[in-house]
Amino acid sequence: MLSQEALAQIDQEARKYPAEQRQSVVMSALRIAQAELGWLSRETIAFVADYLDMPAIAVYEVATFYNMYDLEPVGRHKLTLCTNLPCQLQGADRIAEHLKARMGIDFNETTADGRFTLKEGECMGACGSGPLCLHNNHRMHTHLTPESVDKLMDELK
């Protein structure tokens, strides 16, 4: 289900923890699985559980607890905009309106062509550079303006 590279990455992460604490790698394993498969289906979760020798329910608990795991399919490009207060004060609402208008969707929706998913996020610990958003969980784009949002969207095919 996961590629050899993904499994090798999980094994690499597992070396950080004592051998008898293999469960510690579950968060990384789910992240790596999601990066490869786009989202976490029940089957993927069961596979990770098997690989780590954990009960599937324990892995499912982790996958449902942390906000950045996607338990449903998302578009090729998931943009998560921080709308918490500091970013709001610095203009996140205007960016939210712009993103919604350009994509033609609301928060928690995906465009019909499967290109974009728009999410609302909580403080990402970078408020001084807000408004800002996260692209596919791992890349942050700061100091957003309607113009920079347009440019970003054009780059994401």
Place this chain on the structure above:
Amino acid sequence: MSLHIPDTQVCLWTLGHENPSSLATYTAHGGYEAIRKILAEKMPAGEIIEQVKVSALRGRGGAGFPTGLKWSFMPRDYVGDKYIVCNTDEGEPGTFKDRDILIYNPHQLIEGMLIAGYALGARAGYNYIHGEIFEQYQSWEKALEEARAAGLLGHDILGSGWDFDLHAHHGYGAYICGEETALLESIEGKKGQPRFKPPFPASFGLYGKPTTINNTETLASIPWIMRHGGQAFLELGKPNNGGSKIFSISGHVNKPGNYEIPLGTPFATLLEMAGGVRNGHKLKAVIPGGSSAPVLPGEVMMDLTLDFDAIAKAGSMLGSGAVIVMDETVCMVRALERLSYFYYEESCGQCTPCREGTGWMHRIVRRIEHGQGRPEDLEELVRIGGNIAGRTICALGDAAVGPVVSFVRHFRAEFEYHIENKRCLVGA
């Protein structure tokens, strides 16, 4: 206008140097000298802890607990593994200083964790890094590789015979994991739900072993203290509030950003460094220590100095040093609506008062904001707050109540106007 920025930078001094994050830059300016000296002299752990006590370093993660005292809780003659854990789960709205430490001075954090690991007899350390800053998770791992290659981590560090290693653990989006025992659960591969205390982490921490958890900025301050002495650090700040502190200032200022200044600096000075209130607007309100800290009216804030004791005396908290500035255009009901949503969304669901109460508070604030408020709503908010605060396993419950109660207390007229007139007082 040129502003005098005092030369008192403890953590972010690498800014302005070329390649601020590199090992070469750090070592060229005295980096890793403190741990070298400690290892060469086989300095007794008690001496290190004593310096940290003298420094009056207080935890930079929010609670302001004296670090030296915390370290002295670790059992000294425990046989078995012990751990040091760094808390970079920076998720308290308004706080963005630890990310800058990872970006601009990753090696000082590594050295701080080495010194802490040595002083506390730990076999390894973990740094729990906020989910949304994956790029810094990767770059800090690179810094670890650099340190390992230079013999500063791993087996027989600098030929001293001491073994110690550090690792990064990546979070994935849960504010609650900043709470130290939720963080430990999360490293163990579980849902991040806080543990009941006691037992405290110093006796039952990561994997059930004695563990000390400190904030990133706390640990990154340690090398400075060991290099210059605890007394020098204390003198940077003021009694009981040692050192400089990074203030993350955001919201309605011209130059949001991090400013590392001595504890005890007047708020007015910080505001000036940040370019003042945007567009020449009037200052309305300030949340001085991250969103969980009670809000204070602007005019109260203008008379305060930025240190743990002064802010506490004024009825709020210095917290993480996250200063959220609001100007006269802000509707306080709307601002509170967003904050109350945050706590509702992030409550881990373990304790009933917090799980249910944060939702109730959010729905009431939302209906006031949307013109459906009822006359009894303000009393109801305060009453619900009273039934959450102090009745939960961790402090998230109290954190959720702080903003609600303080917004209503200091800006009651605005809330009442919303309820009576079904619209906003700001701009009316």
